[in-house]
Amino acid sequence: MPYLFAAFCAVWLVLFLYILSLSRRHRELAREVEALRKMVGRGNP
C-alpha cells in the first residue's frame, strides 16, 4: 500500500507543479502584453 500512495502522490505533485509553472508563465506573459500595449499606445497618440 505505501508504494501505491507514493505513486499517486508523485503523479499529483508532478501535475500540480506543471500546472503551477504554466499559470505563472501565462501570468508573466499577460503582464508583459499589457505593458507593451500601453507603450505602443503611448507611441501612437
Next chain:
Amino acid sequence: MKQVASFADRVLPWLTCGLMIIALAFVFLYVPNERIQGPAQRIFYFHLPAAWNTFLGFFIVAGASAAFLWQGDRFSDLLAQAAAEVGMVFCTLVIITGSIWARPIWGVWWTWDPRLTMVVILWMIYAAYILLRVLAGDNELIARYAAVLGIVGVLDIPLLYIAVKLWRGIHPKVERMAPEMIWTLLVCSAAFLCLFVWLIWLRLRSLTLRDEVSALRRQVVAVS
C-alpha cells in the same frame, strides 16, 4: 475561435477534475486487488494512461512538425511545442510510476530492461527537442531542425512496443483482465485524456501569448 476558447476555459478544468475524482474512486474503492501483485498493481491504472498520453503527445509533435515543415504553418509549430512539453510531463510520470511499481514487484527501483531503456531514450529525444526550442527563440532554421528531430524521435515508439519481443524484456504485457479492471482502466484513460487536452490547451494559449509579446516588441521598436 473565441467560442472554442471560452468553452475550453469553462468546461475542460471541471470535466478533468470530475473525471479524476471518479477515476480515483474506481482505483481505490471499486477495482479489486490483483491476485499476485496486490495493491501495487493499481499503479497500473495511472501508469498505462500516462504512457498512452505520452505516445499521443509525441505523435502530435511528429504530425504537427511535418505540417510545419511542409506548409510553414505557425499554428502547427505552436501545437508541436505544446504537445512536446505535455508529452514530456506524461513521459516523466510513466518513468516515476513505473519505478515505484518496480520496487515491490521486481525488488529494484530501476533495471535496464529493453522497454524501460527505450522510454528513457524517448524522454531524452524530446528533452533535446524542448531544449532546442527554448534555446532557438525565434530562429526559423533551428525551429526546422527541431521539427525534424520531432519527426524522427517518434520512430522510437514502435520500437518500444516490439522491444519486449525482440530482446525478451521483463516488462509485463497486458493479456487478460477482469471486467472491473477494464472499466477502471477506461475511466482512468478518459480522465487522463481530458487532462491531456486541457494541458495542451493551456500551453497553446501561453505560446500564442508569447507570439503576441514578440509582435508587440517589434512594434515598440518600430515606434521608438
